[in-house]
Amino acid sequence: MGNSALLVMDVQREIVDLADDGSGYLPRLRRAIDGARAADIPVIYVVIALRPGRPDVSTRNKALTAVVRAGLHIEGEPGSEIHPDIAPLPDETVVTKRRGSAFSGSDLDLVLRARDIDNLVLTGIATSGVVLHTACHANDRDLGLTVLADACIDLDPEVHTLLTEKLFPQWAEVVAVEEWLKAVAPR
Structure with missing residues (x-):
């Protein structure tokens, strides 16, 4: 499994409000976060935040243009904060990105190299957005x-x-939270 990190991506208040289907998503994610911490696997949070005035959004980018029209993901706005149910600890890294992938417009690569991380465990909202792009x-x-x-x-x-x-x-091991927790649990 190499040196792993759990990425918790785009689980921000306004995104959770749009996507949470009542299936117990946040408690399940919380279990994964707690399990990673117990196994000494770094938890890295990734948030999307667009600058006020949106100088970093091109009209050619359909996805971000739709986000801008909806008034979402504005840096510093309360809705762009990480959801309090899965909030990071004071010493955990929060990476800000400007596009779909956790790598785009962020210093994630630097954070991973500095910690010699070569395996990522992906979680987040949305599967077809940040998870796919990352x-x-x-x-x-x-x-x-x-x-x-x-x-x-x-x-x-x-x-x-x-x-x-x-x-x-085709690219990754795909497992459920409980299965992953059994594999990483301290022995």
Whole structure:
């Protein structure tokens, strides 16, 4: 499994409000976070934040243009904060990104290299957004990948299923939180 880190991506108040389907997503994610901490696996939080006035958003970017129209992901706004149910500890790293992938417009690569991390465990909202984009980037960087399928959620359950059952297994180990916790639990 190499030197692993758990990435908790885009689990911000306004995103949770849009995506949480009442299936127990946040408590399940919390179990993964607590399990990583107990196993001394670093937990790295990734948030999307666009600058006020949006100088970093091109009109050619359909996804971000839609986000801008909805008034979401504005740096410093209360809705862009990490959801309090899974908040980071004071010594945990929070990386800010400006695009879909956790690597895009962020210093994530620097954080991983500084800690000699070569395997990522992906969680977050949305499966078809940050999880997919980050998996593509990580795969291209030859990083080991694990996707916690039930610690990812998407506005479209069919897309979530397609990605976690068909695409991600080509690049990553795809497991449920409980299965992963058994594998990383301190012995």
